[in-house]
Amino acid sequence: METIESGNEIRAAIIAARQSGKVVGLVPTMGALHQGHLSLVDAALAECDLVAVSIFVNPTQFAPSEDLEKYPRTLEQDLSALRERGCHLVFTPQQSEIYPEGHSTTVHMEGIAKRLEGRVRPEHFDGVATVVLKLFNLMPADRAYFGQKDYQQALVIEQMIGDLNVPMELQICPTIREPDGLAMSSRNAYLSEAEREQALAIPRALQAAETEFERGERSAEVLIRNMYGVLNSAGLEANYVSIVRQGTLTPVVTLDESAVALIAAAVGSTRLIDNVILGTGE
Ligand SMILES: Nc1ncnc2c1ncn2[C@@H]1O[C@H](COP(=O)(O)OP(=O)(O)OP(=O)(O)O)[C@@H](O)[C@H]1O
Ligand SMILES: CC(C)(CO)[C@@H](O)C(=O)[O-]
Numbered sequence: 480m481e482t483i484e485s486g487n488e489i490r491a492a493i494i495a496a497r498q499s500g501k502v503v504g505l506v507p508t509m510g511a512l513h514q515g516h517l518s519l520v521d522a523a524l525a526e527c528d529l530v531a532v533s534i535f536v537n538p539t540q541f542a543p544s545e546d547l548e549k550y551p552r553t554l555e556q557d558l559s560a561l562r563e564r565g566c567h568l569v570f571t572p573q574q575s576e577i578y579p580e581g582h583s584t585t586v587h588m589e590g591i592a593k594r595l596e597g598r599v600r601p602e603h604f605d606g607v608a609t610v611v612l613k614l615f616n617l618m619p620a621d622r623a624y625f626g627q628k629d630y631q632q633a634l635v636i637e638q639m640i641g642d643l644n645v646p647m648e649l650q651i652c653p654t655i656r657e658p659d660g661l662a663m664s665s666r667n668a669y670l671s672e673a674e675r676e677q678a679l680a681i682p683r684a685l686q687a688a689e690t691e692f693e694r695g696e697r698s699a700e701v702l703i704r705n706m707y708g709v710l711n712s713a714g715l716e717a718n719y720v721s722i723v724r725q726g727t728l729t730p731v732v733t734l735d736e737s738a739v740a741l742i743a744a745a746v747g748s749t750r751l752i753d754n755v756i757l758g759t760g761e
């Protein structure tokens with residue numbers, strides 16, 4: 480496995496691999512890798528000849544009040560996990576490589592980027608789209624792998640790819656969970672033991688919605704009320720509990736076709752997100 484800090488070098492390595500006939504897969508991450516990230520690497524390894532992972536904690540997607548400074552950074556462990564998995568290339572740029580002195584061009588998105596997470600984190604998806612486009616330009620792979628855990632992020636990237644004619648195929652992989660159901664997330668590392676227990680109300684609420692849906696409940700209002708109930712009884716404050724159409728993220732009243740239920744909630748000072756598809760389409 481080769482670790483590269485230079486944008487020009489990583490681009491040259493990926494172009495050379497593609498010119499030699501290899502299919503290249505890309506997994507963008509912010510590091511602090513867990514089994515969720517590694518499942519994306521596995522998916523890429525299963526479908527591609529060469530797999531490249533980027534590790535970059537992107538400052539432009541964090542609001543000044545958010546956790547950029549304390550975001551977990553575990554580079555040595557990340558590299559050994561990737562090496563063990565069979566990853567080929569790792570891009571670990573310095574900030575100046577991605578945002579050189581004087582940079583002034585960014586991607587701005589409306590539409591789905593302004594819903595749900597976009598209401599709570601108004602600048603977030605512009606930062607994500609900007610860095611992801613940069614990573615796609617520096618790492619011109621055939622396919623990029625993202626997780627369903629960040630459902631809206633995957634849709635935002637899909638929209639950006641279409642709008643800006645980016646030659647990249649998107650693969651969205653299932654959410655990997657801890658044995659007790661909590662979605663794996665780098666931010667789980669912030670949770671105290673008690674908060675870790677409290678956080679379980681998030682997957683429990685989603686699971687309850689899934690069960691009620693499978694038993695025939697089709698009212699979004701009822702499902703949402705019950706999800707709030709599960710969260711509130713665990714003492715969690717939700718940023719939002721929503722049931723929306725897949726793809727467009729527009730609110731659903733009656734679940735006549737497949738939809739997605741999403742939760743964002745604060746567990747102490749840690750903000751977690753999770754979702755589940757209701758119906759077909761997962
Ligand atoms: N539990 C998971 N299952 C599948 N994919 C995941 C999971 N967690 C993260 N990913 C995916 O890994 C990629 C990198 O995500 P990121 O580095 O932000 O990790 P994260 O654990 O989501 O961190 P954070 O705590 O910041 O949300 C994204 O495409 C994300 O959707
Ligand atoms: C896609 C991403 C790597 C962009 O910084 C980040 O938002 C993430 O890890 O999900």
Ligand code: BAL
Pocket residue numbers: 540541629632
């Ligand atoms: N996984 C999304 C990255 C973020 O919350 O900033």
